[in-house]
Amino acid sequence: MASTETISPAKQSSSERLEGLALPLLFIIACLLYLPGLGSYGPLDPTDSFFIEGARELFETKQYLLPMFNYQIWLDKPILYFWLVVACYKILGVSAFAGRLASALSAVATGLVIYAGAKRTLGIRQAFAAALIFLSFPLVSVIGHESLTDMTLTFLMTSALLGFYNYLSKPSWPVIILAYLALGLAFLCKGPVAVVIVAAIVFLYFCALADYSDFKSFVASIWQNTLRLRPFSGLGIMLAVNLPWYTAATLQTKGAFLYAFFITQNFGRMAGKVNHIEPFWYYIPVIAGGLFPLNLILFSRYDAFVSAIKNRKASGDKPQALVFFALVWALLVLVLFGAIKTKLATYILPAMPPLAMLTAYSLFYWLKVGSAKKLAPSALFFIIAGIAGLVVPHVVKASWVMVMLREQSLLLILTIIVGIAYGLLLLKNKAIPAFALLLLSAAVGVGICVPVGHRVFYNEVHRPFEVMIEKVIADQAMIATVVTEEPSISYFLHRHIDVLNTPLEARAYLERRQLNGSQLAPHYVLVPQKCLKDMEWFPAGAVELSKIRKWTLFKLN
Structure with missing residues (x-):
């Protein structure tokens, strides 16, 4: 807390060093x-x-x-x-x-x-x-x-x-x-x-x-x-x-x-x-x-x-x-x-x-x-969070969050240990080491878990979609989406992606031609699950090439 008392030269020098660091x-x-x-x-x-x-x-x-x-x-x-x-x-x-x-x-x-x-x-x-x-x-x-x-x-x-x-x-x-x-x-x-x-x-x-x-x-x-x-x-x-x-x-x-x-x-x-x-x-x-x-x-x-x-x-x-x-x-x-x-x-x-x-x-x-020992019961939240993180992934397995938790088992065990240590320090009224442990564990926790969580989320949710886009690139195909657009498509293809919102736009897309050497590029279309009914816009039919989560990739006839 801020203080108004007189500060000795030694303390002032220490304070200046602390401020400099x-x-x-x-x-x-x-x-x-x-x-x-x-x-x-x-x-x-x-x-x-x-x-x-x-x-x-x-x-x-x-x-x-x-x-x-x-x-x-x-x-x-x-x-x-x-x-x-x-x-x-x-x-x-x-x-x-x-x-x-x-x-x-x-x-x-x-x-x-x-x-x-x-x-x-x-x-x-x-x-x-x-x-x-x-x-x-x-x-x-x-x-x-x-x-x-x-x-x-x-x-x-x-x-x-x-x-x-x-x-x-x-x-x-x-x-x-x-x-x-x-x-x-x-x-x-x-x-x-x-x-x-x-x-x-x-x-x-x-x-x-x-x-x-x-x-x-x-x-x-x-x-x-x-x-x-x-x-x-x-x-x-x-x-x-x-x-x-x-x-x-x-x-x-x-x-x-x-x-x-x-x-x-x-x-x-x-x-x-x-x-x-x-x-x-x-x-x-x-x-x-x-x-x-x-x-x-x-x-x-x-x-x-x-x-x-x-x-x-x-x-x-x-x-x-x-x-x-x-x-x-x-x-x-x-x-x-x-x-x-x-x-x-x-x-x-x-x-x-x-x-x-x-x-x-x-x-x-x-x-x-x-x-500070009055705070000791709050350590239970650490322990409960750690135990839940260890147990839940073995019960619920259909989520990227569960995948991340399974990969972080060691960190979850450490969370339980930190919770126990934090509670014991508070019970002994050792507030400074208890709060230092809390701050350190919070900082290290986000420093590890957040980038790992993003990476798991990407691998589980977005990487399969990228594989679809890689197929479009490998086949040198034309590509459009129905109603919904995703920025990552343009990021990987480096070109404008048509978004088809009406049967007329779908027909215009089919009529476009693109040459790959001496051959015509195939017409591909990415359709979100909520728009699968709109495949009737393509009366000649289509072949399903792959499907992940909300997206289905079709090759149009």
Whole structure:
């Protein structure tokens, strides 16, 4: 916890050495958790492969203004993340590793930003723990091992929010400029959702700090705090970052980009008119599994958070002030995306940095007040998880998850051992070694299990589909899909893939001819299971060549 007592020269020298080592050590740990195995599995349909392939098409065609998908202009996302992936391709060449590197490095950078943004308030050790906790959340690790915009967005939003918080307690022009630059880049990465969420968090935080004596004073205090953040200068920075590209994209598409992106994508998702509609409780299991086992600490000291709420008006350099800010931040993201009909696990990723800080605060609160042995029963979750992981795969065998668990038997046995050791340490009230063991096991667990899990998932689910595509390549065949499209097809074939949505389009595809030397290329079609009824579009019939999961490959007569 932060301390106000006088620090001796010897302690100050030790603290300076610790601070000098913390950042490079955190960087090394983060890279070890996120880079090994990043390219050990191919593109994962539909989203990971979409960004890997979309950026590859920009790289191939040298068209860098607008995102592409299946060799056509795609208007659903801004350009920043595609540029980052293209930059990785230019440096490393096209590969799955390079295609995911921007996301993985964004996770690493977010951990560094959490440490840098929290250390003045929480202290070096607690800020380091918060960063390590963030990097060790399974949900964060899974997303950081895929090519998605969400991790880059989270990095930029975290930079902006911690920048604003630190500027309020200790004004500095470089800090506020970097904060608005990050927010502007977040808009270029994902659109207005970033600015809306950040603005809502800051506004609610100001509301909580406001003078409630009367309405006029309430509004005045919010306005004064808002002006402290230099909003007009910030608007200028954000416009300078975004206006050139958004203007060029709008002009190039004759206004189509504005409608497709702002109306269809942003408002459509909020209204539930886009895919991924889920029930209100969707995020409960996501948080339960996506933060395990560190959520055992997060939810164990709610009294510390209640105290932070009561002392929310404390000076900005006090730990409780940052804890309250983190509470507002996390709760707004979780409540907002919980209320929206369209839900994906990736949507709540921006809540992970504040939840990591809250977990670290809770952990250090236990160290401060003692009585850590009260946590000993939580060790049972480790033991139960390990036993379940060993037993379930021998009962249920029809899932890639079961395959992964069978391959990780040794790690599951170690999980049980760690659970027993963790519980015994807590019973002896040895909090420091117990929590060190918890953090180490969480970090090592995601560092091993997440890339292995992705590789197993790829081999079990996606590799058979690639074998289909390899047959298309070997037979030098023409290929189309019915209704549904998969980005990985274009990734392997390096060409546009027709998507047939009507009988007329099917007939036009059959009438096309392609010569392979002196012979006509055969017509192949990939059909998802839900569209097998549409094979009536091909009256001459077809021969089934292979079938895996939802896809069937046909050779048309």
